[in-house]
Amino acid sequence: xxxxxxxxxxxxxxxxxxxxxxxxxxxxxxxxxxxxQDPGLGLRLIYYSFDVKDINKGEISDGYSVSRxxxxxxxxxxxxxxxxxxxxxxxxxxDRDSYNEQFFGPGTRLTVL
Amino acid sequence: DAKTTQPPSMDCAEGRxxxxxxxxxxxxxxxxxxxxxxxxxxxxxxxxxxxxxxxTNEMAxxxxxxxxxxxxxxxxxxxxxxTAVYYCIVRALNSGYSTLTFGKGTMLLVSP
Numbered sequence: 219x220x221x222x223x224x225x226x227x228x229x230x231x232x233x234x235x236x237x238x239x240x241x242x243x244x245x246x247x248x249x250x251x252x253x254x255q256d257p258g259l260g261l262r263l264i265y266y267s268f269d270v271k272d273i274n275k276g277e278i279s280d281g282y283s284v285s286r287x288x289x290x291x292x293x294x295x296x297x298x299x300x301x302x303x304x305x306x307x308x309x310x311x312x313d314r315d316s317y318n319e320q321f322f323g324p325g326t327r328l329t330v331l
Numbered sequence: 332d333a334k335t336t337q338p339p340s341m342d343c344a345e346g347r348x349x350x351x352x353x354x355x356x357x358x359x360x361x362x363x364x365x366x367x368x369x370x371x372x373x374x375x376x377x378x379x380x381x382x383x384x385x386x387t388n389e390m391a392x393x394x395x396x397x398x399x400x401x402x403x404x405x406x407x408x409x410x411x412x413x414t415a416v417y418y419c420i421v422r423a424l425n426s427g428y429s430t431l432t433f434g435k436g437t438m439l440l441v442s443p
Contacts, residue, residue, distance in 0.1 A: 222374075260433050261375070308374050318365055318422050320431060322374030 221245045222323035224309050230329045237296040239326050241309030249312040250292040251320065252276075252284060254305040261308070267292055268314070299330040335419045340438040343413075349406040351437050353419030356400040361423045364395060366404045367433065368415040375418070375433065378404065409441045 222243045231237055241250065252264040253276075263276030265284040273286055281303060285293045296303055306327055310320040336354040343349040355364065365380040379386055379393045381402075386393045392405040406413055418436040 261431065306372065310374070316424070318363070318420070318424070318431065319377050319380065320375075321377060325372065325374050327372075 220324065222309060222311055222321055224307075224323040224326050226326060227324065228327045230331065231299055232331050233298075233300055235299050235330075237299050237328065239294045239296075239307055239309075239328070241292045241294070241323055243290050243292075243309075243311045243321075243323075245311055245321060246289075247311035247321070248289065248314040249317065250286065251310040251312070252282075252292065252294045253308045253310065254278070254303075255308060255325075256305050264294065264307075296328075296330075299328075301330045304328060304330045335421055335434060337417070337419055337434070337437045339435065340440070343406075343409045343439060343441050345411060345441055345443050346408055349409040349413065349439055349441070351404040351406075351417050351419075351439065352401065353404070354401045355419070355421045358399050358421050359423070362421050363424055364393065364402045365420040365422060366391070366393065367418045367420065367431075368413075369418070369433075369436075370412075370415040375431075378417075409439075411441050411443065413439065414441045415439060 225240045248269050251266045253261045255261050262278050264282050267273045267286045270286050283295045306325050308325050309323040312320045363380050363382050366378040367375045369375045381393045395402045416436040416438050418433045
């Protein structure tokens with residue numbers, strides 16, 4: 219079984235809709251991250267969380283919100299989706315002592331029409 | 332983070348060793364060399380990291396030159412499943428909470 223899972227894997231939605239992407243991990247890691255990947259732009263950090271009570275904005279947090287429901291669960295919400303949020307979204311985790319060894323989920327391909 | 336330079340693409344025959352180079356001439360003394368790969372449309376996968384000694388794990392070996400200005404990732408017996416973009420990243424051990432910068436990487440194509 220995968221250590222980091224994401225649901226849904228693919229989603230097509232319309233402009234203005236609220237969307238939630240979910241991430242679960244069984245690695246026991248404290249740190250969790252949400253990234254988006256666009257062609258030619260690489261990975262960009264949206265939000266990160268050190269633990270359930272510690273959530274921080276990344277470089278592109280506008281238009282997104284997150285919830286850390288438990289150590290193992292970290293959700294990303296788009297309150298009102300817009301077409302330029304069409305991208306591949308990845309959740310990742312890391313141990314508290316090594317931020318640079320991150321373990322990524324399989325990704326969610328989101329299309330906003 | 333120190334800048335890295337990698338060839339844009341490489342080819343390798345299945346079963347042969349794939350040697351992926353990375354130049355990081357401005358690396359600082361406290362910076363490690365990390366390698367990740369990303370198979371098409373999948374999440375990036377951590378492979379290995381090292382400071383100055385050679386490292387080996389079940390996936391690959393990492394050879395770092397004595398002056399630490401370059402390194403080579405070695406996949407000893409490449410398979411078709413190793414076709415991916417390989418990224419060399421240089422960062423201090425705990426660099427704070429910034430995005431991992433993957434750059435353009437090397438597209439490795441393993442052929443039958």
